[in-house]
Amino acid sequence: MDHSTESPFPQPLIDAFRARPDAPAFEYRSRPVARGEVLELIARCAHALRAEGLGPGRPVTLATGVTPEAFALRIAAHLLGCRVTGLPPGLTAHQLAHVLTDAAAVLVTDESTEGLQLPPAAEKMTRLRLGPDLLKPGSETIAPDGLTALGRPDDIALINLTSGSTGRPKGCAQTYRSLTRNWAWQPARWTARTADLAAGYSRYLLFGTLTSAVIFEHLGLSLLGGGTAVIPAPPLEFPRVFEEHRITACLLTVPRLHHILDALRTEPVDTSSLRALLVAGSPLAPHRLAEAVDRLGAAVHHAYGQTETGMLTLLTPGELAALPREELLTRTTVGRPLDTVELSVRDPEGRPQAAGETGEIWARTESAMTGYWQDEEQTREVLRDGWVRTRDLGRLDEDGLLRLTGRSRDVIIVNAVLHYAGAIEQCLAGHPDVDQAYVAGAPDERTGEAAYAFVVPVAGRTPDLAALRARVAAELGEASVPAAVTVVREAPLTPGGKPDKRALLAAFLAGGEEREED
Known part of the structure; x- marks a missing residue:
């Protein structure tokens, strides 16, 4: 593909905001925030970060909420060419200790993360507050028309942390080149299919966390398509x-x-x-x-x-x-x-x-x-x-x-035979009385591992557990039948909003879950 028309990330956003400074970029708790106002926030954050010695290749870690100011901070760090790591909410002390190991990084927090318990290794990091330190009234700034992307193509631009479901979050590193060529953040790459999707994003509901790769990706689609990101007052x-x-x-x-x-x-x-x-x-x-x-x-x-x-x-x-x-x-x-x-x-x-x-x-x-x-x-x-x-x-x-x-890794090895949890879940969820199905494995002295199934029933129905076991046996074979099938009212969620099968299994093994089981 010809990349000659592509502007380096995040320059397309800056240019789009300059073109329509009076249009709303955000609607924050019912208050419109114009694109020109966001440019001013970006300029002030960029100046303050540069004053701390940040620039191309330098690390900055962000622990901030979902606000126009937090967005401006993120874009400012990318404009300077920094290596940005966002801390998602819900990280444990153990996980933070694994992530916050770079003493050279600048850590920026805001009022939403005031209670963040930092590990000892992070105490050596330079710490800034988004409000008092980066957005001081009357502080010097960079002129909005002087905002230019400085990221070097092969430098790491962003480290997105995975959910940490295996115990330690992995950091997915993206370069400035890869962000420049992202399907959502580069209008020069938009096809008719992408433009059609963007047309529906005129009022995009923004909630959760800006550290989510998918949320940030679709935020770019909305803003570059001329839309407004709507951030209502909690709770939603x-x-x-x-x-x-x-x-x-x-x-x-x-x-x-x-x-x-x-x-x-x-x-x-x-x-x-x-x-x-x-x-x-x-x-x-x-x-x-x-x-x-x-x-x-x-x-x-x-x-x-x-x-x-x-x-x-x-x-x-x-x-x-x-x-x-x-x-x-x-x-x-x-x-x-x-x-x-x-x-x-x-x-x-x-x-x-x-x-x-x-x-x-x-x-x-x-x-x-x-x-x-x-x-x-x-x-x-x-x-x-x-x-x-x-x-x-x-x-x-x-x-x-x-x-x-x-x-491919969600497998349960029973008597040395691999059984894929997803296949068993799909089989159980296909029963008319089952709304959701989750399968997890646990060590077993006789078989090495055993499969445990948890089903959420369709409202007003009571699944016949024997019929569910028979369904699995008929479709996948007798060896795939779970050691136990348990009816639960709902599945707990991870901090990222996904079903937490580990929590279901732990509650079952501890005997603390209200349930009906075969």
């Missing part, structure tokens, strides 16, 4: 927040979608403003996707991606509408690859599979990470000749749609 009440703020676009985890659909069964809420309701983050059962289409119509999009790669696939409302009803209810899909993405399904030896065959999904995109920060072993494992091994299982059908079937 879903789905009423859509009606109250006339939201047109929102990113949702699967558990949050479940909550919204359950509420819409009894609550009359006007969701007609929605144009792009994008669901991602974990598998979505086919019957729930069908219900979302029935209740929310042409706003529903389904997507798939990773912190390591950014968004990879998208299922649009038009593609959903074209699926036969029977297929929509029985075979879930996360759509087709983005125009900037190439996917390949491989066998365990890395050989490409034919269409329709299941294997590990490999992805190639110019905006992928360059590796895991300070972890060469994991980097060699995941990056192969320009491809990223997603460690997810699936297949690319003849129609070009990607269908996920589980995680």
Whole structure:
């Protein structure tokens, strides 16, 4: 692809804000914040950071909330060419000790992180407060028309931390070159498909954390498409927040979608403003996707991606509408690859599979990470000749749609035989009395490991546990039947909003979960 028309990240955003300084960039707790005002914030933050000696290649760590000021700080650090690490909420003291090891870094906090308990190693870091130190009234600043991106293409621009579900978060390192070529942040790369999606982001609901790779990616799509990021006062009440703020676009985890659909069964809420309701983050059962289409119509999009790669696939409302009803209810899909993405399904030896065959999904995109920060072993494992091994299982059908079937590492070894948790979960979730299904493994003295299943029933129904076990035996074989099937009211969530199977299993093994079990 010809990259001659591409401006280095984040210059396209600066140029877009200069072109329309009076247009709102944010609506923060009902107050419009103009793009020109955000440029002023960026300029003041850039001047203050530069006064601390920050510039190309220098590290800065951000522990800030979701505000226009926090966004301006992030963009200012990138303009200077810094190596930016964002601290997501919910990190444990152990995880912070693993992450905050660079004493040369400047740590910036704000009022939302006042109670952050820092490990001893972080005490040597230079610490700044976003308000008092970086945005002093009357302080010197850089003229907004002098804001120019200084990032060097091969320098690390961003370290996105993974969820830490394995105990220690991994840092996905992206260069300034990869951010420049990101599908959302580089309008020069937008195709008609991307522009159509951006058109629905005129009022993008922004919540959670700016450290999320997917949230930040779609924030860029909204702002560069001329939209406004809406940040309501907490707490957010879903789905009423859509009606109250006339939201047109929102990113949702699967558990949050479940909550919204359950509420819409009894609550009359006007969701007609929605144009792009994008669901991602974990598998979505086919019957729930069908219900979302029935209740929310042409706003529903389904997507798939990773912190390591950014968004990879998208299922649009038009593609959903074209699926036969029977297929929509029985075979879930996360759509087709983005125009900037190439996917390949491989066998365990890395050989490409034919269409329709299941294997590990490999992805190639110019905006992928360059590796895991300070972890060469994991980097060699995941990056192969320009491809990223997603460690997810699936297949690319003849129609070009990607269908996920589980995680290659989410396996349970029973009597020396591998059983994929995702396959068992999909089998259980296909029962008409089951709304959600989760499977996890635990050590077992007799079989090495044992599989434990947890099902959330459809409202008003009581699953027959014997029938669920029989269903798994019929579809996957007797050896795949879980050692126990437990009915739970809901699944706990990780800090990132995904179902927490570890917590379900721990509660079960401790005997502290209210449940019905076979």
